[in-house]
Amino acid sequence: MLLTGDAKDELKKLENESVDMVLTSPPYDNLRDYEGFEFCFEAVARELFRVVKNGGVVVWVVGDAVVNGSESLTSFRQALFFKEIGFNVHDTMIYQKNNFSNPSKTRYHQIFEYMFVFSKGAPKTFNPLCDRKNVYVGSTALGKNTTRKRDGTFSENKKRVISEFGMRYNIWKGNTSGQENMCKKIAHPATFPLWLARDHVLSWSNEGDVVLDPFCGSGTTGVACAELGRAFVGCDIEPSYIELTRKRLSRVEKGLFDG
Numbered sequence: 001m002l003l004t005g006d007a008k009d010e011l012k013k014l015e016n017e018s019v020d021m022v023l024t025s026p027p028y029d030n031l032r033d034y035e036g037f038e039f040c041f042e043a044v045a046r047e048l049f050r051v052v053k054n055g056g057v058v059v060w061v062v063g064d065a066v067v068n069g070s071e072s073l074t075s076f077r078q079a080l081f082f083k084e085i086g087f088n089v090h091d092t093m094i095y096q097k098n099n100f101s102n103p104s105k106t107r108y109h110q111i112f113e114y115m116f117v118f119s120k121g122a123p124k125t126f127n128p129l130c131d132r133k134n135v136y137v138g139s140t141a142l143g144k145n146t147t148r149k150r151d152g153t154f155s156e157n158k159k160r161v162i163s164e165f166g167m168r169y170n171i172w173k174g175n176t177s178g179q180e181n182m183c184k185k186i187a188h189p190a191t192f193p194l195w196l197a198r199d200h201v202l203s204w205s206n207e208g209d210v211v212l213d214p215f216c217g218s219g220t221t222g223v224a225c226a227e228l229g230r231a232f233v234g235c236d237i238e239p240s241y242i243e244l245t246r247k248r249l250s251r252v253e254k255g256l257f258d259g
Contacts, residue, residue, distance in 0.1 A: 003235040004242045007214040008043035010235045017053045019233065020125070020209035023200050023221045025061040025113075025192045039237075041078060044214060049085050051212070055124025057204045058087065061095060061192055063113040075114045087118035095196060096173040115172075117204070127203055128167045137164045172196065191217060197224035205230055219245025226252040 003010040027039060048058055062078060064071045083089055093115035100109045146154040174195055197220045205211055207229040213221035216234030222245055225232035232249075236242050 001233045002216075002242050002246060003233070004237070004239050005235070006039070006237050007235050008040050008047060011044070011047035011051060011214060014051045014212075014233070016050055017056075018210060019051045019212045020053055020056050021201070021205040021211045021230075022048055022052060022056070022058040022060075022214070023197060023204075023211060023224075024059070024213045024215050025217075026215045039215070042081060045078070045082055046085055048212075048214070049087060049120065052120045053124075054121050056120050057090065057123050057125075058082070058116075058118040059200050059204065060116040060118065061113055061196075062116070063110075075116070079114075079116050079118075082116070082118045087120060088122075089116065090119040090123060091117040091170055093117060094171040095192075096171055097176050098174060099176060115200075123204065125204055125206055125209075127206070129199060129203060130165050130167050132166045132168050134162050134164060134166050136162050172199065191220055194220055194223060197221050198228065201225060201228050201230060216245050217241050219248045222249050223252055 003013065026041070026044075052058060060078065060082070062075045064073060064075050066072070079089060079092075095113045095115050097111045097113075100111045103109060145157045145160075147157060148154055175193055201211060201221070201224045208231065210231045210233060211221065211225050212233045212235075214235045216222060216236050218241060219234060222232040222234050224230075226249055234242070234245055236245070
């Protein structure tokens with residue numbers, strides 16, 4: 001389902017607790033020109049709380065601008081508001097980019113964005129990605145394997161052999177959308193990479209679940225959902241972006257590659 005219009009209005013068309021997961025990268029701090037549109041963050045956040053199921057999650061990929069020499073902290077203000085209206089801040093993740101767009105002369109180069117994972121109650125789904133290569137594969141812990149108890153004493157646990165791969169950390173490093181689509185024209189001013197969308201969809205939803213992107217832009221979340229067997233609901237205020245999303249989804253449905 002694709003909705004054209006302001007998210008705060010279009011989301012009212014969705015039923016209460018009808019969405020399993022939200023994955024989006026909203027416009028923030030006027031860092032890009034989104035056809036001159038702006039959005040009412042608080043109204044959208046309240047609608048997300050209404051439509052997300054108990055146990056559902058919202059993955060909110062966002063960063064901060066530097067204004068008059070200071071970071072805006074818009075990301076933190078938004079996170080605190082999500083908590084204020086009833087969401088739990090389940091995890092604060094980092095998307096570390098393999099390159100940077102704007103070299104800095106007065107501070108270290110900016111190469112990351114926050115990925116806040118908000119949950120409505122305890123998350124009902126977590127499919128951990130276990131592709132982190134363990135350095136000490138095949139080994140066991142040195143000495144005794146102990147756990148400190150609340151009273152300060154230790155309990156001894158059975159030693160385990162370290163497997164080849166372990167669960168990821170909450171810092172994900174990878175290519176930007178520009179690096180994924182080298183030498184291709186991207187018809188949107190700010191896109192996040194497909195690998196990032198895929199990995200979040202895999203982590204926080206199951207096949208057949210409903211995934212919403214209220215600022216779907218070029219449709220990357222939708223492409224990941226189409227590839228992974230999730231139902232997708234996308235919304236954008238700009239009709240040309242909805243059409244772009246529609247075309248990308250059509251390519252996936254026809255079995256054509258969409259990087």
